[in-house]
Amino acid sequence: MPELRVVGRPVLRDDAIEKVTGTARYTTDLALPGMLYAAILTSPHASARIARIDVATARGEPGVRAVLTGDDLDVLLGLYLRDKRILARGVVRYQGEPVAAVAADTLDEARSALRKIRVDYEELPAVFDARAAMAPGAPRVHPELATYERMRGVFFPEAGTNVAHHQKIRRGDAAAALDAADVRIEATFDNPPVQHVPLETHAAIAQALPADRVEVWTSSQSPYTVRHLLAHAFGLPHASVRVHVPYVGGGFGGKAGLGVEPLAYVLSKACGGRPVLVSMTREQEFNTMPSRQGLTSTLRLGATRDGRLTALEATYVWDAGAYADYGVNIGRAAAYAGAGPYAVDNCSIDSYVVYTNKVYGTAFRGFGHLEVLWGVERAIDRLARALDLDPVEFRRRNLLRSGDTTITGEPIAVGHGSPRKCLEAVAQAIGWGLPPLPPDAPNKVRGKGVAMLHKAPAMPTNTSCAAVIKLDEDGAADLLVSGVDYGQGTYTVLRQIAAEELSLPIEKVHAVWDCDTAMTPYDWQTVASRFAYMGGNAVIAAAADCRRQLIDTAANALGVPAEALVCRDGRVCVASDEGRGLEYRQLALGFTFPNGNAIGGPIIGHGRSIATGLTNLDPETGQGRPAQFWTYGAHAVEIEVDTETGEITVLRLVTAVDAGKVLNPLLCRGQIVGGVVQGLGSALLEGFQFDERGRLMNPSFVDYKIATAKDLPREIVPIMIENPQPDGPYGARGVAEHPMISVPSALGNALFDALGIDFSSLPLTPERVLGKILEAGSR
Amino acid sequence: MIRLTVNGRLETASVPAGLTLLELLRDRFHLTGTKEGCGIGECGACTVLLDGLPVASCLVLAVEADGRTVETIEGEAIGGELSKLQKAFLEAGAVQCGFCTPGMIMSARGLLRRNPRPSDDEIVEAMSGNLCRCTGYEAILDAVRRAVEHDPSPSAPRHAHSPPQKEDRRA
Numbered sequence: 001m002p003e004l005r006v007v008g009r010p011v012l013r014d015d016a017i018e019k020v021t022g023t024a025r026y027t028t029d030l031a032l033p034g035m036l037y038a039a040i041l042t043s044p045h046a047s048a049r050i051a052r053i054d055v056a057t058a059r060g061e062p063g064v065r066a067v068l069t070g071d072d073l074d075v076l077l078g079l080y081l082r083d084k085r086i087l088a089r090g091v092v093r094y095q096g097e098p099v100a101a102v103a104a105d106t107l108d109e110a111r112s113a114l115r116k117i118r119v120d121y122e123e124l125p126a127v128f129d130a131r132a133a134m135a136p137g138a139p140r141v142h143p144e145l146a147t148y149e150r151m152r153g154v155f156f157p158e159a160g161t162n163v164a165h166h167q168k169i170r171r172g173d174a175a176a177a178l179d180a181a182d183v184r185i186e187a188t189f190d191n192p193p194v195q196h197v198p199l200e201t202h203a204a205i206a207q208a209l210p211a212d213r214v215e216v217w218t219s220s221q222s223p224y225t226v227r228h229l230l231a232h233a234f235g236l237p238h239a240s241v242r243v244h245v246p247y248v249g250g251g252f253g254g255k256a257g258l259g260v261e262p263l264a265y266v267l268s269k270a271c272g273g274r275p276v277l278v279s280m281t282r283e284q285e286f287n288t289m290p291s292r293q294g295l296t297s298t299l300r301l302g303a304t305r306d307g308r309l310t311a312l313e314a315t316y317v318w319d320a321g322a323y324a325d326y327g328v329n330i331g332r333a334a335a336y337a338g339a340g341p342y343a344v345d346n347c348s349i350d351s352y353v354v355y356t357n358k359v360y361g362t363a364f365r366g367f368g369h370l371e372v373l374w375g376v377e378r379a380i381d382r383l384a385r386a387l388d389l390d391p392v393e394f395r396r397r398n399l400l401r402s403g404d405t406t407i408t409g410e411p412i413a414v415g416h417g418s419p420r421k422c423l424e425a426v427a428q429a430i431g432w433g434l435p436p437l438p439p440d441a442p443n444k445v446r447g448k449g450v451a452m453l454h455k456a457p458a459m460p461t462n463t464s465c466a467a468v469i470k471l472d473e474d475g476a477a478d479l480l481v482s483g484v485d486y487g488q489g490t491y492t493v494l495r496q497i498a499a500e501e502l503s504l505p506i507e508k509v510h511a512v513w514d515c516d517t518a519m520t521p522y523d524w525q526t527v528a529s530r531f532a533y534m535g536g537n538a539v540i541a542a543a544a545d546c547r548r549q550l551i552d553t554a555a556n557a558l559g560v561p562a563e564a565l566v567c568r569d570g571r572v573c574v575a576s577d578e579g580r581g582l583e584y585r586q587l588a589l590g591f592t593f594p595n596g597n598a599i600g601g602p603i604i605g606h607g608r609s610i611a612t613g614l615t616n617l618d619p620e621t622g623q624g625r626p627a628q629f630w631t632y633g634a635h636a637v638e639i640e641v642d643t644e645t646g647e648i649t650v651l652r653l654v655t656a657v658d659a660g661k662v663l664n665p666l667l668c669r670g671q672i673v674g675g676v677v678q679g680l681g682s683a684l685l686e687g688f689q690f691d692e693r694g695r696l697m698n699p700s701f702v703d704y705k706i707a708t709a710k711d712l713p714r715e716i717v718p719i720m721i722e723n724p725q726p727d728g729p730y731g732a733r734g735v736a737e738h739p740m741i742s743v744p745s746a747l748g749n750a751l752f753d754a755l756g757i758d759f760s761s762l763p764l765t766p767e768r769v770l771g772k773i774l775e776a777g778s779r
Numbered sequence: 780m781i782r783l784t785v786n787g788r789l790e791t792a793s794v795p796a797g798l799t800l801l802e803l804l805r806d807r808f809h810l811t812g813t814k815e816g817c818g819i820g821e822c823g824a825c826t827v828l829l830d831g832l833p834v835a836s837c838l839v840l841a842v843e844a845d846g847r848t849v850e851t852i853e854g855e856a857i858g859g860e861l862s863k864l865q866k867a868f869l870e871a872g873a874v875q876c877g878f879c880t881p882g883m884i885m886s887a888r889g890l891l892r893r894n895p896r897p898s899d900d901e902i903v904e905a906m907s908g909n910l911c912r913c914t915g916y917e918a919i920l921d922a923v924r925r926a927v928e929h930d931p932s933p934s935a936p937r938h939a940h941s942p943p944q945k946e947d948r949r950a
Contacts, residue, residue, distance in 0.1 A: 012869055019877030020865040020884060022812015022852035029811035108797075197912050199816045199824055199878040249814070249878030250912050282817040487876030487913045666872045670914060674875065677915030701821035701910070709907040709916040716917060 006499040006506050007730050010666035013492040014511060015247070015485065024247045027203040027219045032275040035205065036065055038267055039110035040278070041100040041117055042288055043092035046357040046694030047126035047139065050090060050099065050119060058102060058116040063109030066270035067117070069100045073266055075233050079257050081157060081164060081324040082149045083142055084360075086262045091124065093141055093322035094359050095695045096287035103267040103276045126357040128694045130319035131296060133162040133354045141322060141355035153616060155328045162355040164320055165328035167335040169622035171407050172346035177311035181302025183386045189375035190761040192687030193294045193319060196364055197706050200249020201285040206264035207275035213240045214268075218261050221251045221484050222525035223515045229258045230265065245515040248486035252678070253363035254290065255486070256527045257326060286359075286699035291688065293327050293353075293361030293368070294319035297375035301383045309383070309398040312339045312407075316351040316372060321360035328353045330361070333458035334368030336408050336617065336626050340376040341419040341454040342395075343404040349622070357694050363527060365675070369455045369741045370682060374762060377451040377745030381752065391749065392427050392450055399423065399452070409623040415726040417658030417733065419452055419632035425656040425719045426450060430636035443644045446651070447754025450636045451745035455738055456627030457528035461614035463628075465531075466521035467538035469498060469546050471603040475570055475585030476508040477546070479539065482515045482523040483531040488736050489667035490531045494539050496663060497729055501543030503567045504584075521606065529734030530628065532663060534609045536729025541607025553600030554582050557591040612727075629725050629733045633657040635676075635746040637713075641754045646770025648684060648747070650713035657738050658721040661731035665720065672718040672739040679743025681707045687763050781845035785810070786854030794841040801825045801836040803844070804851060812852035812881045816910065823909030826882035826889075827851045833889035833905075852881035855888065864888060864926040871922035875913030883909050887923045896927060 018024035055067040070089030076082040088097050100117050104110035125139040132138055142148070146159035155165045178184055204218035214236070220226055223243045231238045248255065260278040267276040280289055295318055302311035316338060320327040335351035384394035399419045404412045427433075427450060436446035457463075468480040479498050485491040491511035499509045512520065523535070547567045554572035555562040558580065566575045573581025582591070590600040617624040634656050640649045655672050662668045685705050689697040698704040718739075724731025748759050757772050782791050785808060792807055804810045804827065813836060816824030820835035827836045828850035855862050864887055867873070874880050883906065890897055890905035897905065902923050911919060 010872075012872070013874065015877065016869045016874040017861070019874045019880045020852075020861065020868045021856050022810070022881045024877050025811070026814075026878065028815070029805075031809075197910075199822065199876065199910060199912055200814070201816075248876060250876040252912065282819070282822075489875070670872050670875060670918060673915040673917045674913050675915075677917075678912065700819065701817050702819070706910060706912065707916075708910065709903050709920060712916055712920075716915070 004500060006496045007663055009496070009664065011492055011496055011506050011664055013489050013667070014495065015491065015513060026200055026247045026249050027205060027217055028277065028279050030205060030217055030246065032205060032207065035275045035277055036103040036105060036271055037107040037110050038101055038103050038264065038276050038278040039107065039114045040098045040284065040288070041114050042284065043088065043095055043097045043099050045092055045121050045123055046095045047124045048092050048121035049124055050088065050092065051122050052120040053100060054118040055100060058113040061109065061113035061116055063105035064102055064113045065105070065274065066103045066267055067100065067113070068266060068270055077229065077233055077258060077262060079325060080151045080155050080328050084323040086266060094357055096359055097322065098263070098288060101263055101267060103271050126694055127162070128356055128358060128690060130294065130317045130354040130356055133356050134317065134352065138162060141357060156619060163352050164324040164355055165331050165353040167332045167351040167622065168620060169335050169338065169347060169349035169407055170620065171409065174311050174313045174346045174348035177346035178300055178302040178313060181310055182305040183383065184300065184302045185379060185383050185386050186300045187379050187382060188760060189297045189378060191295045191371045191374055192762060193291045193361065194682055194686040194688065195286050195291050195704065196252040196254035198250030198252060198254060201280040201282060202255065202259045202289050203277065203279040204259065204261045204264045205275050205277045206261060206268045208265060208269040208273045212236055214265055215242045216261050216265065217244045217246060218259070219248045219255060220245050220259060221248070221255045221486060221527060222257060223482050223484065223517050224522055225257060225525045226261050227517045230261060233262065243517045245484050247513070248484055251486045252365045253367065253527060256363045256525055259289065282701065283699045286704060287696050290325055290360045290362035292364035293321065293330060295371040297372060299375050299379045301379050303383055303387060307387055307389050307394050307397050309342055309344050311346040312344045314338055314349045316349065318351070318353045319358065319361070320353045320355050321358040322355065323360040324353065325360055326363040327361040329458060330363065330368035334372045336622060337369055337455060338372045338376070339407045340373060340380065341400050341452050341632055342398045343400050344407065347407040358690060359696060365678065365737045366455065366741045367458050367528065367737065369453065370679065370744065373451065373453060373742045374744050377742055378748050378760065381749045382758065392423065392432055395423055395452060396420065408617060408626060410625045410627060416630060417632045417660065418721065418723050419454065419634070421721050421723065422632050422634035422656040422658055423450070423452060425721060426634045426636035426654045429654040429717055429719065430638055430652065432636065436638055439640055444640050444642050445754045446638065446640045447750045448636065448638045449746045449749030449753055450634060451742040451749060453633045453738055453742035454630055455741060456630045457530040457734060459524065459528050459530060459611060461611060461616060463524045464608060464610040465523045465534040465538050466606060466608045467535060467542040468521050469542045469605045471546065471584060471588035473585060473588055475583055475588055476510060477502055477504060478510050478512055480512045480520045481535055482517065482520040483535050484515055484526040486526065488671060489664065490535060492667060493532050493663045494535055497536050497539045498543050501540055502546060504570050508570065529631065529736040529738065532732055533629070533728050533734050536732060537609035538607045540729055541609065542605040545605030545607060546603055549603045549605065550584065550587050553587050553591050556599050557582060629728065631658060631733050631735060631738050633738050635742055637746045637750050639747065639750045639754060641751065641769065643773055646766035646773060648751070648764060648769065650680065652715045652717065653713045654717040654719065655739055656719035656721055657735050658723055659735045660725035660728050660733040661722055662720045663730060663732050668720055668735060669718050671736050673716050675739025676716055676743055677707050677712065679740040680711065682762060683744035683747040684763050684765065781842055783844045783846065784848040786850060792841070796842060798841040799837055800827070800839040800841050800844050803841040804836060810851050810853050814878055814881060816878070823886060824879055824882040826885040826909065828885060828889050831889070831892050833886050852884060855884060864891070867922040867925035871918045871925055873914060873918040873922035879909060879911045883911065883919055887926065891926065
């Protein structure tokens with residue numbers, strides 16, 4: 001391969017100039033003529049019957065244009081299971097659930113009218129613990145579960161229970177292998193629900209137009225999915241729904257699927273087609289919009305005396321909250337990844353996604369993998385200890401390598417990434433095996449830990465993506481895609497790929513921001529760390545299409561065979577005589593001969609990509625091929641613990657990810673550092689707290705802390721490993737979610753190294769750590 | 780009626796008593812670069828300079844700005860020319876989704892205004908009231924360091940591809 005000019009370079013992102021000048025427009029920065037503002041009344045109860053709603057007074061308040069309740073709307077929404085209403089109807093299933101909404105001339109008027117709505121509730125029995133919700137006789141969150149429309153053959157709700165999905169993985173005979181194992185461990189681990197905390201809360205503007213058309217502007221990761229689900233829910237042709245996505249202020253999975261768009265749409269309809277803005281308050285972002293699911297894992301692992309992992313049995317119980325949303329697919333994806341990146345011949349996993357009366361769960365960076373690997377990677381350390389083996393050495397002996405098969409029977413071929421290289425890289429960088437430096441003070445102790453991570457895109461077997469490149473009069477290229485760049489930098493990477501493929505300088509390739517389902521070509525949605533991979537392949541194909549058209553026109557213009565021509569430095573030229581050729585600008589709209597005759601026409605290339613070779617999983621055994629590619633990684637961390645306060649200081653955190661090919665080291669580093677710090681939030685700071693009536697106790701930045709500039713590790717060391725992905729663009733695979741996964745596991749393992757105490761619940765707050773230290777001291 | 784200077788220009792407005800400075804800037808003056816992230820002064824996205832000092836504009840009433848000087852992100856680039864601080868944010872890779880960026884830049888501007896040569900501790904302290912969920916802060920702190928006047932050469936930064944040095948920070 002010739003030397004790359006643009007791909008692999010630290011190209012600066014083109015959107016940053018608008019973002020540093022305050023000119024980048026986000027959804028709430030748009031003010032459409034006649035736009036109204038919405039306010040939402042939410043339920044104070046976790047489980048209640050709505051006995052009566054009186055909105056008559058509110059309807060008469062100044063500025064009010066419409067008031068809606070669930071009684072006005074007979075639409076069920078859902079991604080995989082249609083179980084959710086736009087506004088609660090008859091019952092509320094979590095505290096924070098929208099019950100009524102007002103659209104008014106100003107936000108103040110809408111909020112003021114909200115206070116005039118009277119709702120009488122009759123509280124119903126509720127269930128807040130997912131394991132308790134599985135018990136016979138537990139209150140049922142959705143008594144009508146069996147009637148819901150769902151994606152059949154993929155998801156399996158259990159009628160008459162709270163189980164929205166049960167995913168089974170069966171390989172070998174785990175029970176027999178556990179019996180036969182020389183060494184066994186069993187342990188239970190907990191993760192609380194956490195929030196995505198995008199700095200921009202969910203927001204959407206919708207305008208109902210004549211002839212049943214609708215136009216939407218939304219802060220979303222999923223323009224085409226929003227279009228499809230709106231069309232499906234309201235029985236509209238797809239072309240009648242036009243979805244725009246301006247700049248998006250962070251998503252992390254929370255803005256995938258449908259958000260507040262349906263509510264904005266029905267309010268607009270109720271207001272005679274005035275555009276309506278629905279923008280969530282920060283409290284509603286915590287309390288009404290979905291979070292990451294909680295998880296309780298029970299793991300049983302067995303190994304031979306010589307350190308071979310022979311059995312893994314796991315029960316994963318996901319706290320889905322009140323609605324299934326992405327939760328059912330998380331329960332599925334995290335199950336097929338639920339043994340970690342290890343070869344284990346005997347594996348049995350039961351993953352249950354269980355309704356409770358709490359704010360519901362959805363996709364969150366890592367898609368369940370941070371949660372399951374909190375358990376698996378802590379359990380692997382404990383098993384190594386039980387074997388009296390070094391945790392790195394135990395992992396080394398059991399990591400997947402080519403020739404192995406995963407727990408779903410997928411063969412690991414040459415061309416997969418290398419978990420081993422990631423492990424060796426972080427072990428070396430942290431000085432594994434060397435004693436930590438002496439602590440800063442006598443009341444402090446130090447420790448080191450490692451953890452592995454892996455994840456594949458969790459996506460439908462037929463996921464697809466398209467790209468369009470059109471050439472401008474001046475020979476530059478415009479790139480149109482419908483994946484959303486909500487900060488991760490994919491548009492910059494796609495520009496680099498297009499520049500490389502079209503032999504143009506990066507400055508002459510422009511990404512078209514603002515996705516628009518009427519203008520930009522199809523993409524499934526921007527989730528699962530697959531946009532650079534699938535979008536990259538689509539851009540390569542689109543550029544090839546442009547080159548074919550350029551060469552075709554140039555061949556006629558120059559009177560030479562197409563085979564003799566190449567694209568080089570913005571020109572089509574004769575390969576053997578590069579001086580002879582035409583610039584792209586002479587061809588972009590068609591070539592004009594000196595006598596005025598013209599040939600060709602505007603150059604517009606299109607390319608596409610689709611998932612290949614994926615299968616649904618067998619419902620009874622989970623066997624099949626779910627993964628387009630696996631990205632592997634590892635973390636190693638050195639920490640210092642203050643034994644008087646329980647406070648953890650992260651001294652050094654090393655992260656290696658097998659990116660296949662680093663398309664842009666600056667952006668890749670941004671993903672790693674950003675992901676690691678978000679992972680530290682899950683490890684040390686974050687978690688929902690509910691009271692005994694299921695009310696969220698910390699729905700604000702006062703009580704729910706995310707990492708600040710003061711919470712950084714003293715040093716973060718990203719290491720990018722490059723074992724090319726054969727079918728990836730330039731060998732690349734996705735890396736966006738991965739740096740977050742297993743950060744808590746590495747911290748937990750380091751904490752054991754420092755204190756000799758096993759922690760099984762997150763977050764590792766000073767209170768929790770100190771509590772365990774005191775408990776251990778008193779024994 | 781209040782009178783205030785916004786980005787060097789005298790503005791007047793008739794405002795209700797409860798209107799916040801954030802609402803005045805965004806809804807009346809259409810300066811939408813200043814963002815609302817929480818509405819209770821905890822996230823820093825709405826940071827602007829009031830008489831040169833960084834404030835959470837969601838917690839300041841518009842009437843409190845009467846007779847005073849307000850600087851927002853829209854005033855940071857002069858005549859289309861990016862400030863050194865803005866350039867540093869670009870070059871350090873300090874921008875991802877960008878929603879926190881205006882507030883970050885205004886906090887940094889406030890710091891550099893009162894202390895052109897801040898220590899590393901002072902930079903971290905000044906930026907720690909602004910939340911970012913994308914970047915992990917490292918590149919943002921790096922950008923502020925680049926912009927500090929005594930930085931030998933902003934075009935050849937000290938921390939381009941090495942982690943920032945923070946050993947002294949917790950002292």
